[in-house]
Amino acid sequence: MSTGEQKHLWTALAFVSPWLVGFAVFTIYPIAASLYYSFCDYDVLSRPLWVGLLNYRDMVTDDVYWKSLSNTLVFSAISLPLGLCFALALALLLNRPVASRGLFRAIFYLPSLVPAVAAGAVWLWILNTRNGLINEALTWLGIHRPPQWLDDPNWTKPGLALVAIWGCGNTVVILLAALQGVPRALLEAATIDGASAWRRLWHVVLPAISPVIYFNFIVGVIGALQTFATVFVMFTNGGPDRSAEFYAVYLYENAFEFRQMGYACAMAWVLFLLTLALTWLASRTTRGFVHYSVD
């Protein structure tokens, strides 16, 4: 290495030093410590006590754990596809030559800015069984026994999915930007070849924006698995029949309410591995129809 190169290296390291320090102190060390704690009995007040695989074995027999995992997966399976389809539909509408596109886009985007706590409070009020706006509307439409969104174990997750879908404006903006980036020449060529609007959508537009859809799906999966604030605000003690006990909420409860930090770390590591596995799986299964342009 020449002295010039060496000097470059030092300058560069000086510039990236905030990240290097942060990476060591706030990422690498906590990850390692978390892995270690996951094999320990740890309450933060006293030293961690090595217990081997006990936490992981407890997890297998912990009914609430499984419930929280399945709740989170069911919620993701409802909210993600619906939210993505809804967002795509709105983005496609906005991509047509409409006046006041900016206004509509702003309106769609606004709810995704609302703090989760405030969103939780507002939806608690809207989904309210007795005076909730939604059930008043459903009754008005002639549905005599509208769902008890907050009290019926079968309806808590659809209710939470509504809250999540309400915040999909973020995705609308991203998809709209992607749609506007679809080369005009491609669409014109398809039109000249006599492709109908439907076929253009299916064979030109969607393949062209598929990397963006895929990226948002992955980000959505990771986000959905970590759903915390809205659920925590809207339900206490996991909601009716623990139907709203979510993974991240149960993890938080273990760590900071039951002071079972070791167990919480074990849960966090399983979440980590699950996130990686799902991301990998999604990238495998979508490989066939996600198109990356060559440029």
Added chain:
Amino acid sequence: MRPLPKIFTYLALTAGAAIFLLPLLWMLSTALKPVEQTTVQPPIWLPRRYYLEEGNVRREVKLGATVTTPSVWAAVAGSREPIVLPRADVRDGVWITADGRRTPVQIRTEIPATPDAPWREVSDVATGRRSIVSVDSIAARISPRWENFASAIKAMQHFWRYLGNTVLLCILNVTGMVLSSAMVAYGFSRIEWRGRESAFVVLLATMMIPFPVTMVPLYAMFRALGWIGTLRPLWVTAFFASAFNVFLLRQFFRTIPLELSEAARIDGCGEFRIFWQIILPLCRPALAVVALFTFLGTWNDFLGPLIYLTDQRDFTLALALKSMQQKSALTDWHYLMAASTLVILPIIALFVAAQRQFVEGIAMTGGKT
């Protein structure tokens, strides 16, 4: 591309816009109502005041139960207030219940109510005196209760402290994040060094780590430092850059021709001066995006304050909103909605002021990689 008539597009977009806006409008509507109007069926959107006019005197009243069948308003022994009894059950000053019990009553008012001409119980706002009147004699005026906001602020207890804490955290986080991320991004894009690309891959990989994984050790670490119950854990980490923002800024920095830096170096300009005086001013739009999203993330953060803050007076607005919700035990909906409005309002104002940066930022973050 014209597969559907245009009017359909607008109808669908308007329906979509309504779905997105209604919850927020309902929040605002509830925030401006007196409590008894929050639960009326069917729901009303505009808060009202109700008045009874008797001669020249106009009295404000609160509305109570509706009566739609012929009844009497009668004083019953043992009950302090008169009550509404079905007309058919009262004969000759005696109330006969279904199970045959007979109670003497004193009729105050005959109520010739029908489903088409209902009567309502009302209570005087000033004196609290209750009476029953024909619905036709009640006058209504739309009147938002702006004072609910003052009451909600009072109900939250240390509102101005929460606001101060939140603003302080936002300032510290935005400053720290913009400076540190810009520096790191500069190191990853404008200087050639061995191992740069592999280090950058590591940086990208850290974005995959869910927060719960590092949550407990971070808590233990801040606890050992004696930082639990202070604001420090909520801003110190911002000064150490975030992978996501570094990634974002690096994309932007790379679009600036390297020749610009070369020319400056030849002129004897040091690397830090190039960064500070040439590159940063050129990257204002990207820096604004990072600042905006850091502000938003700090303002909206809930889990962080929940874990690290212990004293009510150190709370942020988001955390205080949750604790208010717990205390109000879901009865004072109007105050809870007023408080929620106060928490959301600055975000909406910011969005209106910086809409372009928001939209560009989102497109940058979620689009091409």
